[in-house]
C-alpha cells in the first residue's frame with residue numbers, strides 16, 4: 001500500500017537534513033508501528049507524506065498503491081486515500097466541526113468522481129461514528145478542535161478517520177494525552193477499521209497503545225533513518241530498556 | 252496623469268424652501284459646515300482616506316454593474332422603499348404602512364409645519380461633531396432633498412427595507428433619514444444597493460427607553476461607486492442599537508457611526524465585514540460615547556483585502572466620569588490575502604470613570620497556513636480551504652446579526668463573493 005524508498009528530506013529554508021534515507025513499506029491489511037526518540041523525524045515523515053509545505057524532498061520516493069504521492073497536492077493525497085491523524089490537531093475557530101467534515105467528505109467524493117453525500121445521509125453517518133467514539137453532539141457543533149481538551153482533539157481525529165474511510169492511515173502519537181478509557185475507545189475505533197484493504201502506520205512512544213492495536217511490524221527510527229525493524233516484541237524491548245542499548249547495537 | 256491642484260468643490264449653500272423648521276435646520280447646518288470647512292487630507296481623521304472625490308463638484312463617473320444574482324434580502328418579508336439614484340420611486344415601493352409604524356418622506360414633510368421629525372432633523376448631527384468635525388454630515392443636513400422619517404411606536408413586525416438602485420453613471424445622491432423608536436418599541440431597518448455614483452447618506456436615530464433598533468445593510472457591489480455615510484444614534488435607558496454593515500466592492504466607502512449611550516443600561520453593537528479586491532478603499536470611523544452608567548458597547552470590524560485593496564478603521568471609545576461599570580469592547584482585524592493590500596488603524600480609548608472594563612485590539616495578517624494545511628489534508632482543495640478560513644475570520648462580525656435569517660443571508664453573500672473572486676470573476 002505505502003512504499004517509501006530511500007527518502008531524503010530537508011527543511012525548505014534551512015540546510016538542515018531531517019530524513020536521511022527512510023525506507024519502509026506497509027502492505028495492505030497490515031499495521032506497522034514507528035517508535036523512536038524525540039526529534040528523530042517521525043512527524044516530519046508523516047507531514048512529508050501528507051504534503052505539508054516547508055520541506056524539500058532531496059531524494060527517494062513515496063508511493064501510495066503505486067501512485068507517486070510526492071507529486072500530488074495534499075487534498076489529492078487525501079482523495080487518494082491517505083489520512084494523517086495529527087500529533088497536534090489544529091484549532092480552527094469559526095468553522096463548525098460538522099461543516100468541516102461534510103466539506104471534506106464531499107470534496108473527496110467530488111475528486112473521485114463520486115456523487116456528493118446528502119445532508120441526511122451525512123448526518124446519519126456522523127452520528128453513528130460519533131456515538132462509537134463517545135463524541136457528543138455538542139462537540140460536533142463546536143468549531144473544529146476549538147477549546148477541545150487534548151483527549152477530545154485526538155478522538156476527533158479518529159472520528160474524521162472513521163468518516164473519511166481512508167485506505168492508508170497514519171497516526172502520529174494519537175495515544176499521547178489520552179486517559180486509559182479514551183485510549184481504549186481510540187484503539188477500538190482503529191481496530192474497527194482494520195481490514196484487508198487498509199493499512200496503518202502508527203507512530204507512538206508507548207507500548208501501551210500497541211497492546212490494544214497489535215502491530216505486525218515495528219520500526220525504530222533514529223536520526224532520520226529506520227535503524228531497526230522487527231515484530232511486536234521490539235516495542236516491548238524499547239519499553240523495558242529504552243533506546244540506548246538498541247542504538248548502540250546498530251551504531 | 253495630471254491632477255489639477257484644486258478642483259471646484261461641490262455647492263455647500265443650504266437648499267432653499269420648505270417649512271420654517273427645515274429652513275432653520277438647513278441654515279444652521281450650512282453655518283456649521285462653513286465654520287469647519289470641507290474635509291482636507293491634512294485633517295486628523297482624513298489621513299487614511301482621501302476626501303477629494305467626495306467633495307469635488309464633478310462626480311467621478313461610476314460604471315453600472317450587474318451583479319448577476321438575486322438582490323440581497325429578497326426572501327425577507329419586508330416593507331420596501333425604493334430610491335433610484337437618490338430619488339424615491341413610489342411605483343416600485345410598497346405601501347409604507349404597518350402597525351405601530353409611521354413612515355413619511357422628507358420631501359413630503361418638508362412643507363409641513365408640525366411633524367415629529369422637526370425635532371430630530373439635524374439635531375443629533377449637530378451634536379455629533381465632537382471630538383472631531385464631520386463636515387460631510389453637516390453638508391448632508393444642509394442639502395438633502397429627500398429621505399425617510401420612520402417612527403416606531405411599538406413593536407414593528409416587518410423590517411423596513413431601503414433599496415438604493417444605481418442607474419446613472421454620474422448620479423450624485425444625498426439622502427437624510429430619521430428614525431425614532433419610542434419607549435419600548437422595536438424596529439428593524441435594512442438597507443441595500445449602491446445608490447448612486449456618489450452617495451452621501453446621513454441617518455439620525457433616536458431610541459427611547461427600552462427601545463430596540465436592528466440595522467443590517469449591504470452596500471452595493473458596483474465597483475466604482477463612492478459613498479460616505481453617517482449614522483448618529485442616541486440611546487435612552489436600556490435601549491439597544493445593533494448595526495451590521497457588509498461592504499463588498501466600491502471604489503471608496505467611508506462609514507461613520509457616532510453613538511451616544513445616554514441612558515443607563517443601554518447597549519450598542521456595531522459590526523462590519525468588508526471585502527475588497529483591487530481598487531477598493533473602505534473606511535469605518537466609529538465613535539462610541541458612554542455618557543451613562545452600566546452600558547455595554549461592542550465594535551467588531553473585519554476586513555478581507557486582496558490585490559491592493561485598502562481598509563481603514565478609526566474607532567474611539569469615550570467613557571465619561573459618570574459612566575461607571577462601562578463594558579466596552581473593540582476589535583478591528585484585517586485578513587490580507589496578499590502583500591499589496593493594507594490595513595490602516597487608529598484605535599483610541601479615553602476613559603474618565605474608574606470602574607470600567609474596556610478592551611480593544613487590532614490585528615492584520617495572512618491566512619493561517621497550519622489551519623489551511625489541516626483542511627487540505629482532509630481533502631479540501633486549497634482555494635476552498637482558504638474560503639472556509641476567510642468565513643471563519645468573518646464569523647465574529649456576522650455573529651453580531653441577531654436575526655438568524657438575516658445572518659444566513661449575509662453569510663451566503665460573503666461565500667458567493669469569495670467563490671466569484673476565487674475563480675477570477677468579479
Ligand SMILES: Nc1ncnc2c1ncn2[C@@H]1O[C@H](COP(=O)(O)OP(=O)(O)OP(=O)(O)O)[C@@H](O)[C@H]1O
Pocket residue numbers: 011018036037038039040041042043044045054087
Ligand atoms: N519546521 C521546522 N523547523 C526547524 N526544525 C524542524 C522543523 N520541523 C522539524 N524540525 C526538526 O526536525 C527534527 C525532527 O522533528 P520531528 O517533529 O519530525 O520529530 P519527531 O520524531 O516527531 O519527535 P517527537 O517524538 O518529539 O514528536 C527535530 O530536530 C526538529 O526540531
Ligand SMILES: [Mg+2]
Pocket residue numbers: 042043044087172173
Ligand atoms: Mg512527532
